[in-house]
Amino acid sequence: MSGGETELVQYFAAKGKLNRAKFPIGIGDDMAQIKLPRGNSVLITTDMLLDGVHFDTKEASLEQIGYKSMAASLSDCAAMATIPLAAVVSVALPRNFGAAKLKKLHKGILIAAKKYNCPLIGGDMTSWRKPLAVSVAMLSVPGKTKPVRRSTAKTGDVICVTGTLGGSIVKKHLEFEPRLKESLMIAQGGANSMMDISDGLSTDLNHICRLSKKGAIVYADRIPITRNAKGLIAALKDGEDFELLFTMPQGKFGRLKKQWRFKIKLTVIGKIVAGSSVKIKMPYGKVAELLPAGFDHLRKTR
Amino acid sequence: MSGGETELVQYFAAKGKLNRAKFPIGIGDDMAQIKLPRGNSVLITTDMLLDGVHFDTKEASLEQIGYKSMAASLSDCAAMATIPLAAVVSVALPRNFGAAKLKKLHKGILIAAKKYNCPLIGGDMTSWRKPLAVSVAMLSVPGKTKPVRRSTAKTGDVICVTGTLGGSIVKKHLEFEPRLKESLMIAQGGANSMMDISDGLSTDLNHICRLSKKGAIVYADRIPITRNAKGLIAALKDGEDFELLFTMPQGKFGRLKKQWRFKIKLTVIGKIVAGSSVKIKMPYGKVAELLPAGFDHLRKTR
Known part of the structure; x- marks a missing residue:
């Protein structure tokens, strides 16, 4: 391994130079921001949660795993002081995961979706012979202030x-x-x-x-x-x-x-x-x- | 397994009843649509691509895998007759994947991003002791027509x-x-x-x-x-x-x-x-x- 995560994020940000008028916030913050016509903007974040890393299917319930997957992205919305809008979730399911288990995972997702007013509006599922992976992408909109960034701390704060x-x-x-x-x-x-x-x-x-x-x-x-x-x-x-x-x-x-x-x-x-x-x-x-x-x-x- | 994918998608759609004024298109189509103030709307799709299922790291190059991950979501944008706006990508990396390999995967993502004018604006990466998983979430906007849905075929078409x-x-x-x-x-x-x-x-x-x-x-x-x-x-x-x-x-x-x-x-x-x-x-x-x-x-x- 030649570089850590921080260096790579800097590399990705440099390689994919963004149009700052259209994307005022890009790679390296909690969410990216996209300007839309007529003064609108949306923000987006994504998080992949993995069995054995972010949760352990032997210890956590599937409802907890579903909840946590949403909550991690909701926390990104909070990190920028934005208001959650909607989420999509893609899952990689272990073979023989089954509909009953998937419904439990879904239940946990919906608990977070309802509690924080951030409906699940789409998704994708695939099975494989490997452990559970859950990837959430979430949209938000700014509140009464601009999104608060990581890069704008001031001396004396x-x-x-x-x-x-x-x-x-x-x-x-x-x-x-x-x-x-x-x-x-x-x-x-x-x-x-x-x-x-x-x-x-x-x-x-x-x-x-x-x-x-x-x-x-x-x-x-x-x-x-x-x-x-x-x-x-x-x-x-x-x-x-x-x-x-x-x-x-x-x-x-x-x-x-x-x-x-x-x-x-x-x-x-x-x-x-x-x-x-x-x-x-x-x-x-x-x-x-x-x-x-x-x-x-x-x-x-x- | 008690039910197939179609039945489950119907179950999810029924459980998470959406406000149709805000989300005119939800679970079950190629993308979901979110209405925003002042006549704007965005659409979102997500796809998780897995080693051994959608690609094989022993046969495909990492550039190809990166390209395909983006192209699958770009195809969803096409499926609705919408114009790609931006993408975020979360990845689960096999242990010891390394920065060099990650840069190749990233290169493939950027090739698609540039070719189809859909910049990569954010992401998430985690390593685990399992195979590569790549999850893309992509935003688009309607073209000159409304998004074209799956559910609106007419007799005689x-x-x-x-x-x-x-x-x-x-x-x-x-x-x-x-x-x-x-x-x-x-x-x-x-x-x-x-x-x-x-x-x-x-x-x-x-x-x-x-x-x-x-x-x-x-x-x-x-x-x-x-x-x-x-x-x-x-x-x-x-x-x-x-x-x-x-x-x-x-x-x-x-x-x-x-x-x-x-x-x-x-x-x-x-x-x-x-x-x-x-x-x-x-x-x-x-x-x-x-x-x-x-x-x-x-x-x-x-």
């Missing part, structure tokens, strides 16, 4: 997260709630940049900083750690938290926090700074480089 | 196909050209119904008839058979022809044929009739029922 981080593998990764309503309010509150935490805080904050051409300092003792997570390292590295990571000016964050009516808490964990290095200040005072350390799908198989 | 049928497995299935320009002209010529032939003529004509609540009579000796195909049976049953199957009033077909400037030939192979039975008249005069006999992904593994 506070770095914030929703909820708590780490330990998702215990159960949350199958049943998480995409932060759709929360993200709309965060965007209206004036977020400069946002994404969902799917590959771990350390990796994902590095994405925001690299794309925004900024540095960051994170305070380890401010990171909200999930109760059953294995401490700070889990909160930094565990994938699939599906919480929001966003940056905004400190004053706006203060106002947002006063208006906040959701159960999910907001926490400032650090600050965007000039430069390019992402650092973490440990509780005992040492400052270390915060390297991308979450999952890199081309460096290792989970 | 002639049944027509583009090109020749059968024997796609030899090579064509990897390098076929989606009939995008041809389909726009066919739609403007007044087609009442259309789809692309992906599961074999016999299966796909049965789809049009079932959805349109019509019958059909096909004349075996008029079916244009590909030179290297194994005769009539191949032309009826072979999947992945990716030619267009459409119906239109006889007079309109006459005018269309006069104006036709494309290399691909148009052939009338039969007629839509009242009722519900799909029949084939053999060269020696016998009339038989034409059963869906193409691929059914839930009945058998290819």
Whole structure:
């Protein structure tokens, strides 16, 4: 393996130069945006979830797998502060999967579709002699603000997260709630940049900083750690938290926090700074480089 | 297995009742349509292509696999007489697939993207210890006509196909050209119904008839058979022809044929009739029922 996922995404983005008037947001963000005539635009995301990687058919129910497949893309809609519109799902079914099992998977998809008002409008199915794979493509439309990107963090922004981080593998990764309503309010509150935490805080904050051409300092003792997570390292590295990571000016964050009516808490964990290095200040005072350390799908198989 | 693919698609369509004002075309056609404000609409399709089913990594090049993955969805755009807009691709990569191989797959995707003006604008990649899977989701917009559906064949329509049928497995299935320009002209010529032939003529004509609540009579000796195909049976049953199957009033077909400037030939192979039975008249005069006999992904593994 000669390069990691990040380098490849940069390669793909460079190779497929897009017309920015038509595609203001392309490869490398949580969703791509397509401008349509008369002021309309839609956004699209796709996620492929695989048995043995994103779920385990021996442990998770098919309803949970269906739900999670949709929720992962719904979380992308939240990451951009957009409103889900519709989804299509393609599946690769193990041989002898059968109609009864497929209906269970479908039920889980519909639970998410109904809960988040994002109907399933089409799909594709094929059987093969291999494990289950579920690929979702989802469309959304902007809310009252422009879609919030990863690449637009500003120096001086506070770095914030929703909820708590780490330990998702215990159960949350199958049943998480995409932060759709929360993200709309965060965007209206004036977020400069946002994404969902799917590959771990350390990796994902590095994405925001690299794309925004900024540095960051994170305070380890401010990171909200999930109760059953294995401490700070889990909160930094565990994938699939599906919480929001966003940056905004400190004053706006203060106002947002006063208006906040959701159960999910907001926490400032650090600050965007000039430069390019992402650092973490440990509780005992040492400052270390915060390297991308979450999952890199081309460096290792989970 | 208690039911085939057709029954399941009907089940899914019934379970996920769509708002027809917002989603005029939903589950069961080549693409789903989403109405947007101010008279806009977009259509979406998704296809998952699997190693050992739709391609064989031991025989096809990765460029061919990338091209075919896009072309299958482009053919869906053609099937509805719509204009491709953009695509996203999610991939499941075998362990140790590596950046070099991924770039070859990407190259094949970009060849199709450029040729048919349908840029790749996003994607997702994950590695696992299983074979390659490629899932494409593609957006399109209507041309000068409404999208042409499967369910709107009229009694008296002639049944027509583009090109020749059968024997796609030899090579064509990897390098076929989606009939995008041809389909726009066919739609403007007044087609009442259309789809692309992906599961074999016999299966796909049965789809049009079932959805349109019509019958059909096909004349075996008029079916244009590909030179290297194994005769009539191949032309009826072979999947992945990716030619267009459409119906239109006889007079309109006459005018269309006069104006036709494309290399691909148009052939009338039969007629839509009242009722519900799909029949084939053999060269020696016998009339038989034409059963869906193409691929059914839930009945058998290819």
